Amino acid sequence: MLFRLPVFLCCTVFTKMVRWFCSSALCFNNHNSLHDKGKPIKAYRLPRNPQVQAEYRNILKNSGFSWKNGHICAEHWQNGVRMDTNDLPNVAVSSSQVDGHRIKYENALKAVNAATNVSAKQREP
Ligand SMILES: [Zn+2]
Numbered sequence: 001m002l003f004r005l006p007v008f009l010c011c012t013v014f015t016k017m018v019r020w021f022c023s024s025a026l027c028f029n030n031h032n033s034l035h036d037k038g039k040p041i042k043a044y045r046l047p048r049n050p051q052v053q054a055e056y057r058n059i060l061k062n063s064g065f066s067w068k069n070g071h072i073c074a075e076h077w078q079n080g081v082r083m084d085t086n087d088l089p090n091v092a093v094s095s096s097q098v099d100g101h102r103i104k105y106e107n108a109l110k111a112v113n114a115a116t117n118v119s120a121k122q123r124e125p
Pocket of ligand 1: 022023024027028029072073074075076
């Protein structure tokens with residue numbers, strides 16, 4: 001005997017969660033990122049129109065992503081929402097990302113300083 005589920009239940013059970021990462025080189029947001037208010041950050045598919053893609057390149061500052069499967073997070077729009085597919089992003093680095101970049105820069109600077117101090121001590125007789 002074949003057991004059949006109602007169609008709406010099958011679709012609900014097998015719906016895949018979209019795991020996205022922002023295509024911007026200067027953004028760390030992904031499907032787990034939350035707003036300051038604790039709500040998930042919305043993501044949008046990248047545009048298919050080549051003329052609009054050219055405008056997006058100014059904000060994304062990245063080439064290692066797929067236009068077909070890539071996403072961009074809502075933090076790249078000043079009002080936090082993309083109105084339509086031709087609404088261009090206008091924020092390269094959102095305020096929530098600045099602290100992350102500063103911490104990475106400071107850690108990299110410490111690593112460089114530590115490496116140069118070690119190599120200078122090794123050179124001393
Ligand atoms: Zn982003």
